[in-house]
Amino acid sequence: xxxxxxxxxxxxxxxxxFVAGTTSDVVAQRVASGGSFRTIAAGRLRPLxxxxxxxxxVVVPAFxxxxxxxxxxxxxxxVMANPEWxxxxxxxxxxxxxxxxQWLGELQLGPDAPPTAAVVNVSWFAASAYASxxxxxxxxTMEWELAASRxxxxxxxxxxxxxxxxxxxxxxxSDTPQPVGRGVISDDGIADLHGVIWEWVDDFNAVVTSGExxxxxxxxxxxxxxxxxxxxxxxxxxxxxMRYALRGSLRGAYTLGTLGFRVARDxxxxxxxxxx
Amino acid sequence: MTFRSVITRSTAALLLGAMAVxxxxxxxxxxxxxxxxxxxxxxxxxxxxxxxxxxxxASLRGEVTVLAMVYTxxxxxxxxxxxxxxxxxxxxxxxxxxxxxxxxxxxxxxRDSLPALRAHVSKMGxxxxxLVMRASPVDVRTLAVVLGxxxxxxxxxxxxxxxxxxxxxxxxxxxxxxxxxxxDRPALVAAVIAAARxxxx
Numbered sequence: 001x002x003x004x005x006x007x008x009x010x011x012x013x014x015x016x017x018f019v020a021g022t023t024s025d026v027v028a029q030r031v032a033s034g035g036s037f038r039t040i041a042a043g044r045l046r047p048l049x050x051x052x053x054x055x056x057x058v059v060v061p062a063f064x065x066x067x068x069x070x071x072x073x074x075x076x077x078x079v080m081a082n083p084e085w086x087x088x089x090x091x092x093x094x095x096x097x098x099x100x101x102q103w104l105g106e107l108q109l110g111p112d113a114p115p116t117a118a119v120v121n122v123s124w125f126a127a128s129a130y131a132s133x134x135x136x137x138x139x140x141t142m143e144w145e146l147a148a149s150r151x152x153x154x155x156x157x158x159x160x161x162x163x164x165x166x167x168x169x170x171x172x173x174s175d176t177p178q179p180v181g182r183g184v185i186s187d188d189g190i191a192d193l194h195g196v197i198w199e200w201v202d203d204f205n206a207v208v209t210s211g212e213x214x215x216x217x218x219x220x221x222x223x224x225x226x227x228x229x230x231x232x233x234x235x236x237x238x239x240x241x242m243r244y245a246l247r248g249s250l251r252g253a254y255t256l257g258t259l260g261f262r263v264a265r266d267x268x269x270x271x272x273x274x275x276x
Numbered sequence: 277m278t279f280r281s282v283i284t285r286s287t288a289a290l291l292l293g294a295m296a297v298x299x300x301x302x303x304x305x306x307x308x309x310x311x312x313x314x315x316x317x318x319x320x321x322x323x324x325x326x327x328x329x330x331x332x333x334a335s336l337r338g339e340v341t342v343l344a345m346v347y348t349x350x351x352x353x354x355x356x357x358x359x360x361x362x363x364x365x366x367x368x369x370x371x372x373x374x375x376x377x378x379x380x381x382x383x384x385x386x387r388d389s390l391p392a393l394r395a396h397v398s399k400m401g402x403x404x405x406x407l408v409m410r411a412s413p414v415d416v417r418t419l420a421v422v423l424g425x426x427x428x429x430x431x432x433x434x435x436x437x438x439x440x441x442x443x444x445x446x447x448x449x450x451x452x453x454x455x456x457x458x459x460d461r462p463a464l465v466a467a468v469i470a471a472a473r474x475x476x477x
Contacts, residue, residue, distance in 0.1 A: 053431055091313040093422065124421060125319075205421055206428035208436045252421035 035074070035134075037064040037265060038189045040147045047142060048244050060146045064265040065139060068180040068191050069199065070130060072103070073115035075122070078130045080107060085126060095123035098255045102177075117177035118197045118260040124252040127200045127261040136263035138202035141247070143264060145240065148194065150187040198246065200261040207248035311337065317448030319422050323381065323409040326393040331409065333419070333448065340471045341377045341444045342464070345416075345425050345437065347384035348396040348408070353439050353457050358400050360441060360459040365405070367465045372472055373405065380408045381419055383427050383435050424453070445471040 039062060046057035079085050079100075086106045090099055101121050104110025113119075122130075124138075131137050139147070183195045193199075311318050317333045324330050342361055346354035361378050368376060380396075382388040388396075393408045402408065411419070420427055427437035439457040442450055443464060452467030454460045 058431065091315075091318050093314050093316065093318050125418075128418075202417065203428065205417075205424075205426045208426045208428065208438060248426075251424055 035070075035263070036067045038067055039063075039267065040065050040143065040150075040188055040190075043146050043150075045142055045146050045149070048240060058142070060142045062267050063139070063143055064267060065143070065147050065188070065190055066136075066262040066264065067189060069118040069197060069260050069262045070127075071116055071180055072109050072113045072119045075100075075119040075130060076107065076109060076115075078133055082129070082133065085129060090126070092253065094125040094253060096253050096255050098257075099123060099126065101255075102257065112177065114177055114179065116179040116181075118180050118192070120177075120197060120257050120260045121255040122200075122260065123255050124200050124204060124250070126255075128202070130261075131263045134263060136265045138200055138261060139264035140203050141201045141206055144199065144201045145243075147186065147188060147190055151184070153187045154184055197260040198243075198256070198258050200259065201247070204247040204250055205252070207244060312447050312449050314450075315448035316419075316422050316444060316450060319418050321411055321415040321419055323411045323415065324390065325407040325409045326390065326397050328390060331407070336377070336379070336444075337448055338446055339375055339377045340446055340468055340475075341379055341448075342441065342468060343379040343381060343423075343444060344439075344441045345381045345383055345420060345423070345427070347382050347435055348388050348392050349384070350434065353437075355400070356457045357439055357441060357459075358402075360454075360457065360461060360464075362400075362402075363461055364464045364468065367461070368468065372469065375472060376405065376468055378402070378406045380406070381416070382408070382410045383416060383420075383429075383437060385410050385413060385416060387433075423450070443467040443471060446475040 042062040043060055044057040045060050046053055083089060087100050087103070088106055098121055100119075102110075102112040104113070109115060128138055178196055180196065181191045183192050185191050186193055311334065317337050319333050321333045322330055323333075342364060344357045344361060346357055348354070358380065361380075365373065365376070365378060382393070388410045390410070393410060396402075397406065397408055419425075423440065423442055425438045425440050427435050429435050438455070439459075441454040441459050441464060443452045445451050451471045452463060454464055
């Protein structure tokens with residue numbers, strides 16, 4: 001990856017979103033081999049560039065989100081148990097040639113892949129397969145954005161204060177893989193949503209661009225023309241725009257040295273349908 | 277154009293360019309019995325067609341396939357996508373027509389029940405070489421991702437989606453994709469003919 005892109009991604013990662021959210025249940029739930037989860041209480045969120053959304057946004061139902069991204073050690077266990085996901089065996093349709101390139105060997109992490117650092121260079125197919133293996137799934141875009149918006153305990157309601165903190169994060173960014181779980185924790189007890197890696201979401205391909213969509217109300221119109229700010233929930237939510245652009249540029253087999261993932265689960269008794 | 281939209285567009289272009297470079301992947305040699313490393317049919321998926329038959333993606337192996345993702349209650353571009361595919365079918369020789377399969381895969385498992393799929397076949401006048409299929413949301417997402425098809429459901433229940441038509445060879449390797457409507461019909465027909473002439477990949 002070139003330095004410009006790396007810089008850009010780091011900037012994206014280090015700018016925290018800011019959306020007022022409801023308070024959340026912070027009861028941790030331990031789930032076998034899927035890591036530690038916390039409940040993200042239902043909340044309202046306005047998706048970017050979607051026409052016909054009510055003023056208050058759409059309700060994102062409550063769900064469980066892993067407190068940390070999946071680490072190299074976690075992912076190694078998955079590869080050991082699922083040989084088809086070894087570097088030498090994964091088909092190109094499922095992961096590009098940079099898959100797990102930071103690992104020393106097929107089943108050896110090495111100095112560039114500390115066990116406690118987030119696993120990166122994994123494709124969407126790989127991330128999805130891991131999630132399925134631990135009885136979980138990837139979070140949706142809306143779920144991820146909801147969880148990543150709740151930092152009132154740290155930053156209060158002042159976006160300027162948040163921005164200052166974000167710039168401080170940016171200045172402290174490092175190319176060295178960092179252990180997960182040490183950054184700022186969200187109100188819900190979720191670590192590393194901003195500042196460590198970019199994360200796959202299940203519906204990253206929900207961004208419809210360039211000559212697509214239904215013709216009359218294409219999101220392109222909203223994205224590239226003057227309608228952008230009018231359609232967007234919060235024009236000051238710069239980081240959300242950046243994430244939107246990144247997701248729209250990804251393909252399912254792509255891998256990046258700054259792109260990892262965390263898993264999510266449905267609440268045991270939750271209704272899965274979102275309010276329209 | 278606003279400042280933010282400039283940033284967003286240049287960001288997207290930069291990322292696309294960088295990733296296109298990063299994605300220069302090499303194909304690995306394959307045996308006749310194993311699907312190629314780049315075959316779409318390596319992906320999991322269980323699809324049910326209008327007649328109730330269940331198809332894994334791997335079971336689609338063996339015939340050149342022209343495939344698009346639509347939803348049958350769509351009144352905008354989906355009928356146009358189907359019409360473009362019908363035009364491709366008409367352009368094929370009688371002999372070739374027997375060996376090319378046309379597939380419509382639905383975005384919308386909630387509304388595209390088997391009766392809805394059958395109604396669509398009848399309404400659009402699709403012949404026996406067409407499969408109109410539905411699957412679970414997970415399998416829909418997987419197929420869309422592997423084909424590079426973007427989609428999302430709108431608050432109205434309709435979908436924004438890519439208008440991509442894909443030509444797959446007998447092994448499920450993508451030979452050509454027409455990215456938009458109106459489709460590049462001559463290129464689609466040429467890709468179907470080429471895939472039928474050289475099935476191995």
